[in-house]
Amino acid sequence: MIPVVIIEGPTASGKSALAFELAHNLNTEIISADSRQVYRCLDIGTAKPSSDELSRIKHHLVDIIDPDERYNAGLFSKQAFAICQSLSKQGKIPILCGGTGLYVKALLEGLFKSDANDPLIRQSLEADYREKGLTALYDKLLEVDGAAAQKISSNDKQRIIRALEVFLATGVPLSEHWHKQQRNQQFRAFRILLNEDRDILYKRIDERVNSMLKRSLIDEIKDILKRGYDWSDPGFKSVGYMEFRPYLETGEKLENCIALAQQHTRNYAKRQLTWYRKCNFHLAESSLSINIKIVTETIQRFFDQ
Numbered sequence: 001m002i003p004v005v006i007i008e009g010p011t012a013s014g015k016s017a018l019a020f021e022l023a024h025n026l027n028t029e030i031i032s033a034d035s036r037q038v039y040r041c042l043d044i045g046t047a048k049p050s051s052d053e054l055s056r057i058k059h060h061l062v063d064i065i066d067p068d069e070r071y072n073a074g075l076f077s078k079q080a081f082a083i084c085q086s087l088s089k090q091g092k093i094p095i096l097c098g099g100t101g102l103y104v105k106a107l108l109e110g111l112f113k114s115d116a117n118d119p120l121i122r123q124s125l126e127a128d129y130r131e132k133g134l135t136a137l138y139d140k141l142l143e144v145d146g147a148a149a150q151k152i153s154s155n156d157k158q159r160i161i162r163a164l165e166v167f168l169a170t171g172v173p174l175s176e177h178w179h180k181q182q183r184n185q186q187f188r189a190f191r192i193l194l195n196e197d198r199d200i201l202y203k204r205i206d207e208r209v210n211s212m213l214k215r216s217l218i219d220e221i222k223d224i225l226k227r228g229y230d231w232s233d234p235g236f237k238s239v240g241y242m243e244f245r246p247y248l249e250t251g252e253k254l255e256n257c258i259a260l261a262q263q264h265t266r267n268y269a270k271r272q273l274t275w276y277r278k279c280n281f282h283l284a285e286s287s288l289s290i291n292i293k294i295v296t297e298t299i300q301r302f303f304d305q
Contacts, residue, residue, distance in 0.1 A: 009194030010269035014287030019097035033098025067235030147175035
């Protein structure tokens with residue numbers, strides 16, 4: 001199995017700094033698992049590593065597509081797997097770092113592929129939702145696939161309906177499909193979660209947005225638009241860019257746009273934290289309490305076993 005260290009956590013939790021230090025200690029390279037840092041030109045608003053950091057430690061899957069191109073978990077999984085294989089053959093332990101949980105999941109477990117897309121079943125489930133409510137659907141999922149229900153929030157309508165759709169269309173619980181995927185795993189992963197206190201994290205987020213403005217985020221946006229890209233392009237869908245469109249186009253007050261960017265980033269962090277509740281980690285603590293020497297030694301012992 002391919003060894004890999006995975007550093008996850010919400011935005012502004014300190015993932016990049018930890019990855020950089022560990023890559024130095026382990027003499028290895030970093031693979032970005034960030035759905036926004038893949039875009040060229042979008043540097044400040046995506047909190048990419050500095051040019052100095054990029055020159056000192058090799059980073060993969062950063063600056064690989066233009067803002068008008070699309071990228072997805074399937075592409076990431078294929079490309080990251082090839083990089084992990086290459087580094088492993090060199091005797092290096094790849095470090096995967098990023099807050100896009102679906103990308104990490106796709107690499108470790110693969111993406112669930114199924115022909116269980118039955119419009120009639122989906123329409124029936126939607127009708128049940130309107131008539132009986134989400135609690136009834138969740139209770140049904142508990143009955144037919146308790147393992148999947150335990151990993152899905154009782155408020156997550158989309159995933160509840162999808163799990164029921166898979167079961168009704170294939171006769172096989174979604175959790176069994178997941179289990180089959182896990183049997184095909186090709187990685188031995190040491191997973192680290194940077195789990196900051198919520199108040200500290202939100203303060204960091206607000207400060208980061210302010211720092212991005214001081215580093216000329218507005219000029220970066222203007223430059224991207226001058227290059228011929230458009231607000232409708234996939235790259236601009238990133239949190240921290242679209243919020244400033246009213247300032248540039250309609251004269252909205254900058255402070256209002258800043259506040260909106262901070263709020264949307266905090267909301268994004270909250271969604272990330274919800275995702276991580278479903279994952280298992282070997283180490284979960286604040287970046288403020290991480291001892292790099294101890295973590296490095298723990299990782300080395302883990303893979304020496």
